[in-house]
Amino acid sequence: MALLILRVCFICVAAGIATLLLRIDISGPAYIPYLVIFGSVLMSLGVIAVDIFTPRKQIEVISGVYFGLLVGVLMTYILYLALAPLIPANSPYTAPTLLLMGSVLCYACTSLLLQTKDDFRFVIPYVEFARDLKGLRPIVLDTSAIIDGRLAEFAETNIIESQLVMPGFVLAELQAIADSNDRLRRARGRRGLDILNRLRTQPNIEFQIYDRELPEFAGQPVDMKLVILAKHLEGKIITGDFNLNKVAKVHNVAVVNLNEIAASLRPQFLPGEAFEVRVVKAGEGPEQGIGYLDDGTMVVIEGGRHRINATLPVVVTSTLQTQAGRMLFAKVDDAAIRSGA
Known part of the structure; x- marks a missing residue:
């Protein structure tokens, strides 16, 4: 509503300026006054049309143009x-020279500010307008x-609680995967796009697509672009990629590893605890069987080799933490089987 009022006022002001121009004694045809008013209103409508059809304006570009001019x-x-x-007095070349000089300097200053707005900031008046981020630090996807x-x-x-930032180059990579000729890659890419839509529509999540191209991105692979962007935003990277995890840590960028989160949320079992698990295959040992918990934790069952596809009560004997995750070693609880029988 406020924008509508502003635009109507702008048209009225343009028409008012046109009527002021009509007070100047200009000899010519009778239609000139109407042409002046029509031209002023048409120009104001053109400015409003440009404003309407460019809804996504970046404040740093606007401020760069403004202060450049x-x-x-x-x-x-x-x-x-x-x-x-x-300059000689009353020279006919004064006005054209001044206009040309002003045009060149305005262009040069505006171009300089637009190209260097990410490298330095003027405290006053050229400031960096940054939107307040939800949470402590943004998370780059x-x-x-x-x-x-x-x-x-x-x-x-x-x-x-942090803002989720989706870089434009990651979105482009995801779209390329979704358009891949390989059926598996195409399915993974489309699933990724579906996940993005779920995140975008979450009412409790602040989701932003970051499509700016920083100068430091030039010639860099996607992983390094993520590291550079996280540094630029003073945020974190969330990933399941082992190599990106290492690269980010080398550059002192905080990383949230999905695999580590999943591993930390798995239930803890101590030696002597009992539970039931289904034996799905034979193990490497002569009497060992292999089963899996609901979270994917592998259980090596002593005495389960000949009971494949059976759900057995077992007792934990020991645990082993590896880079791939946690493994449980257990033995069949024969006493529980006999009591159940």
């Missing part, structure tokens, strides 16, 4: 004052974390 006009005025004693699928379920628990 401001500095250019100021430099033109100062240069004109310096050269005024050298990696392709592997999106395709994994667990992130969406994790976000639905309302435990994530």
